Amino acid sequence: MSYTEYNEYIYNVNYQVYEKDLCVLEIKSLFNCSIQDKVFFSNKEVNPYISPFLKNRLKIIYKTSCFLDILEFVENEKITAQDFMVKYLELFTGDNNAKKGKEISKKIGLRITGFPCFSNPKTIFGVTFYKGIWYFGTLVSNNSKWKEHNSKPYSYSSSLGINIAKVLLNIAGNGDFSKKIIDPCCGVGTVLLEGFFAGYDIIGWELKSKVADNARGNLLYFNYPPKVTTGDIKDIDETFDASIVDLPYGNFSNTTEDNEMKIIRNAKRISKKLVLVSSENITNEIVKENLKIIDYCKVSKKETKSFNRYIWVCQ
Ligand SMILES: C[S@@+](CC[C@H](N)C(=O)[O-])C[C@H]1O[C@@H](n2cnc3c(N)ncnc32)[C@H](O)[C@@H]1O
Incomplete structure (x- = not known):
């Protein structure tokens, strides 16, 4: 499958306990969905910075149950970017892969064609593991x-x-x-x-x-x-x-x-x-x-x- 065929985003939110209802109402208003979890999927593209609660948005380019598939995908598709970096996206607390986040990101980064830039990257690729699936895509975070x-x-x-x-x-x-x-x-x-x-x-x-x-x-x-x-x-x-x-x-x-x-x-x-x-x-x-x-x-x-x-x- 060509990576351009996906039109799906992963979002994560965070809030103080006393603001939970406010967050739920905001997500319902923006995405027309109710959230059970601090992680959710949507076809709608929303910039995280318009919200106090949205933390990250990962536009999914590729998903698989096996991490090595991502490396193969990046090579086969000849993913190219200038001034890029790859980040592991920790979607929830207790994500064991987050500890190996740098290593995971490096493996992918080495297969992307172009120059990396860590201080002021133009493109940030994100990789994450959630409910048994690896996701790779472009990442936008709420810069607050x-x-x-x-x-x-x-x-x-x-x-x-x-x-x-x-x-x-x-x-x-x-x-x-x-x-x-x-x-x-x-x-x-x-x-x-x-x-x-x-x-x-x-x-x-x-x-x-x-x-x-x-x-x-x-x-x-x-x-x-x-x-x-x-x-x-x-x-x-x-x-x-x-x-x-x-x-x-x-x-x-x-x-x-x-x-x-x-x-x-x-x-x-x-x-x-x-x-x-x-x-x-x-x-x-x-x-x-x-x-x-x-x-x-x-x-x-x-x-x-x-x-x-x-x-x-x-x-
Ligand atoms: C609770 S304050 C709004 C505070 C604002 N949200 C903020 O964070 O700065 C309500 C404002 O309504 C204004 N106000 C009261 N009666 C009004 C009227 N009839 N037409 C327009 N503004 C009015 C008051 O002067 C007051 O500044």
């Missing part, structure tokens, strides 16, 4: 560069955590960058930063001019377009595929219940899909607005479980 956003110049104690922000985008956009997304109450732009990093088509609105200025400041700091309008959600007249609404609520804002209901109502008016976030359980309010809840998740910001966010996906 997005964590730089944690040092944004303007922040609030009530700002969303970066992991939640990334997941909200993937719930709203399902990894489809052609979808139009709005964060109509964007605060200092935590979601927008992750949206631009991933490549989503997103804009923000924010009622308070000082806060909107800070959101623009955060975006410019990382060279993203400062697409934030100062204004009230009620004045938005465009429509969107999805809105991500981190509601001002409870102790974190001096907003009123009327304003919250107004925000939900207007988010429904301007978008087909709503991803609502709150620090309080507002299921009743959502139902009152005749929104259909299609998914739900509760997540704590930190391991201490001191601060919860509820997420509702509605239509």
Whole structure:
């Protein structure tokens, strides 16, 4: 079989126990599958860096039950690459082959035509062993560069955590960058930063001019377009595929219940899909607005479980 005939990827995820539900909801939104394991297969190509939980993606070029077949395959197919490296991909803890990872990679690397490069490789080949099968392919890992956003110049104690922000985008956009997304109450732009990093088509609105200025400041700091309008959600007249609404609520804002209901109502008016976030359980309010809840998740910001966010996906 020619290696170009495969269209299958292996992904692995990792998460803290308290973020498991968030990870499950993200994977469901991106891949339309439920995960039992931290390793899964999909035909869909997703860049791991758009997620806080996806660690690696191996595009399968060849699979076999016998390692030596890989060496033969690489030679027969005359696999060629410049500035490449081969890495053993440890998909799960306790993988005994990982201990011999360097040796395994070297054997393959010696059969690839071209110059290896270990400091800044252009192509990374991956090899791994999972449930009795050896897999060889091209590897993309989550470089976690997005964590730089944690040092944004303007922040609030009530700002969303970066992991939640990334997941909200993937719930709203399902990894489809052609979808139009709005964060109509964007605060200092935590979601927008992750949206631009991933490549989503997103804009923000924010009622308070000082806060909107800070959101623009955060975006410019990382060279993203400062697409934030100062204004009230009620004045938005465009429509969107999805809105991500981190509601001002409870102790974190001096907003009123009327304003919250107004925000939900207007988010429904301007978008087909709503991803609502709150620090309080507002299921009743959502139902009152005749929104259909299609998914739900509760997540704590930190391991201490001191601060919860509820997420509702509605239509
Ligand atoms: C919970 S904060 C959003 C925080 C944001 N996700 C972040 O991480 O920075 C909610 C924001 O909604 C804004 N807001 C309140 N009422 C609004 C309205 N009617 N239209 C637009 N924004 C509004 C508030 O000023 C506040 O900045």
